Amino acid sequence: MPSPITAARIAHHGGGASTVDIDRLRAYRYARVQQQLRQNDCAAVLLNDPVNIRYATDTRNMSVWLLHNPGRYCLVPAVGQAVLFDYPNKNCLGIPLHIPEVSEVRLATSYGFQYVAEHADAVCRSWAAEIRAVVTGLMGASADRLAIDRADLEGVDALRAAGFTLVEGQRLLELARSVKSTDEIACMRRSIEVSDIGMQRMHDALRPGISENELWAELHHANIAHGGEWIETRLLSSGPRTNPWLQESSARIIEAGDLVSFDTDMVGPYGYCSDVSRTFYCGNGQPTNQQRSLYALAIEQVEHNCALLRPGLTFRDFTQQAWPIPARFNEQNYGCIAHGVGMIDEWPGIGIDPEDPLLMDGVFVPGMTVCVESYMGEVGGSEGVKLEQQVLITATGHEILSHFPLEEKLR
DSSP states (O other): OOOOOGGGGGGGOOOOOGOOOOOOHHHHHHHHHHHHHHHHOOOOEEEEEHHHHHHHHOOOSSSSHHTTTTOEEEEESSOOEEEEEEEEEGGGGGOOOOOTTHHHHHHHHOOOOOOOOOOOGHHHHHHHHHHHHHHHHHHHTTEEEEEOOOOOOHHHHHHHHHHHHEHHHHHHHHHTTTSHHHHHHHHHHHHHHHHHHHHHHHHOOOOTTBBBBHHHHHHHHHHHHHOOEEEEEEEEEEEGGGGGSSSOOOSBBTTTTEEEEEEEEEEOGOOOOEEEEEEOOSSSSSSOOHHHHHHHHHHHHHHHHHOOTTTBBBBHHHHHHHHOOGGGGGGGOOOEEEEEEESSSEEEOSEEEEETOOOOBBOOTTTTTEEEEEEEETTTOOOOOOEEEEEESSSSEEEEOOOOOOGGGGG
């Protein structure tokens, strides 16, 4: 059984809230964005993704709702302070920010069909004209290269009609976000500490007769109670639903002898992600040899691949040297052996096949954080095992950030 993870243990768990210098954190992230803009000859970036806005300005407002309802955006110039366009309700203008990186808060203009229907064209032109005026005011009349992370078709057309040359901005933000400061790592440690509390609640609550949804709620409770924000997925399954992977939590009643696999995908305190996977065993019985075998293989893959991580290692060499997945698991493999992580899952996504023409170029550098993945489940198999560790690339090698114990019964 895992050792208890309690709120009292947080302060002794490798960092946390007391080690975060918020002003320094904000200045570092804002400078990373502006560095990318200057390197790519962009006058500014227009951010619509709530995660990118949070990274650049450390502001948030109804983040999950605004992931699918356009209505909040931010303009970050290559030099100088940002202009934030908050949700179009005058009450938002009364919320004090006290953030040096933001010079002004305006009400956003939403041209989405939900809000303006047949008036979208006119509203969109007005929106683009305001963006043009703000960029000109910040960077001069000749500033015409505008990066943008995402926009509807109408928005792209209107910005181009307003004289902008558009640059794909998500790439710039992914690269900016990829190398974390010491304050960001402290935020991430805090998020992982909270997910540890949630996983301990789950482990304590796991018993025959509980539903998957009831068990999954324990992680949500811990996250919100300790200042976290949301959970990206519903990836928890038990018994036969653990194979294949990527089945969402359901009303299924967990039985004695079941494996229970899950992926936290938790956006915790400070907006940083804890992306950790564990597999539990339900009940007081003894796991089968097959369950232990799957678990041992998943541990072997994760430990082998974690051991490879070091600064200077290329993504391609990592794939070449990675643990060879037994052929019987290939059809249902996880799909990547590692991926970046920060506020959410990030660049890079590192593939399994060294011959894949879409394999990414890049090099691990200190300050990068990645998640190392494993899923072991055969086609037609009765169950599967999911494990994942969150790892920091250090100046001399790597550090495992995710400390929640593995399941002793399955080892």
